[in-house]
Amino acid sequence: MTNNRLITVNQIPISVSTINDDDYISLTDMARFKGEQTADIIKNWLRNKDTLLFLGIWEQINNPNFKLVEFDQFKQQSGSNAFVLSPTKWVEQTQAIGIRSKAGRYGGTYAHKDIAFEFGSWLSPEFKLYLIKEFQRLKEQEYNTQSIEWHANRELAKINYKLQTDAIQQNLLLEIDKSAHANIYATEADMLNMIIFGKTAKEHKQTGEKGNLRDTATPLQNAIVANLEFLNAMLITQGIEQSERYNMLKAQAEHMKTTLQNNPTIKKLT
Structure with missing residues (x-):
């Protein structure tokens, strides 16, 4: 579980974690609404026949590895006075994914938000x-934060684009006819587009997609764009030919992708 956050419901702090891009909420924290014996409260809920029917349907929709035979056995036993079911037993015997348990600082029983x-x-x-x-408020807050940070990254790329165009103007356009200037700027921009997006601005336009190619960039791509524009400006100033710059920048892009793709900030924005 990653990216732990807290929401407060009826003055009870409740942990929200991310598993495989899905939000899971702590049932252990929620159970404190009923009392301190949280494990027993969750077990009482699990032994309920309606609860098992709901869990079974959810797993069948979302989990191709869910064990139906074991589920049917639990379903037949549910409701009887002797029937007891713990989250761990449910997960181990049915291979359920909607409920998770873990130890540690944010330990306890978690469940997919639906559950x-x-x-x-x-x-x-x-x-x-x-x-x-409160959960909706959390998601809105996260969306707004991600939007602000994405735009900040995008603006940084625009600033570094100015560094690149200045380097082009001062080093590549000397003694070049003005009618060819626009093509040189576009060629340099498309060199980076090919490295990062695998297509030129013109090819993007031909797909029928709306907006600028770079406006569709992921946070990781925006971070790489900003860095490559700065590096390209430096290489242009040093007088390095475009073919050589392309290979150098492509290698740097692959290195940055490997380094940054697991960065917590980048993952949070993705």
């Missing part, structure tokens, strides 16, 4: 509504 909301209904309809409200 967590269902648990919230069982705890209290009012609690569920406040949970949904």
Whole structure:
């Protein structure tokens, strides 16, 4: 689990974590709404027949490896006084993915947000509504933050583009007819487009997609664009030919991609 965040519902701090790009909410934290014996509260919810039916349907929709035979056995036992089911037993025997348990600082039982909301209904309809409200507030806040940071990265790329155009003007356009200037600027820009996006601005336009090619860039691509524009400006100033610059910049792009793709800030924006 990564990217742990906290929301507060009825004065109860509740952890939200990310697993495989999906949000999972701590059932252990939520269960404190009912009392301190959180493990027993979750087990009581799991032994409920309606709960198992919901979990089974969710897994069948989202999990191709879900074990239906084992699920049917649990379903038949549910509701009886002797039936007890823990999150660990449910996961181990059915290969369920909607519920996860872990140890450590943010340990406890977590569930996919769909399942967590269902648990919230069982705890209290009012609690569920406040949970949904706070979760939505968290997602809106994250979206706004990502949007601001994406635009900041995009603006940095635009600033470095100015460094590149200045280097072109001062080093590549000397004694070149003005009618060819626009083509030289475009060729330099498309050299980076090919390295980063695998296509030129013209080829992007021919696909029918709206907007500038670089406006569709991911946060990682924007970061690489900004760095390559700065490097290209330096290489132009040093008098290095475009063919050689292309190979050097392509190698740098691959290195940056490998280095930055697992960067926490980049992953947060993706």
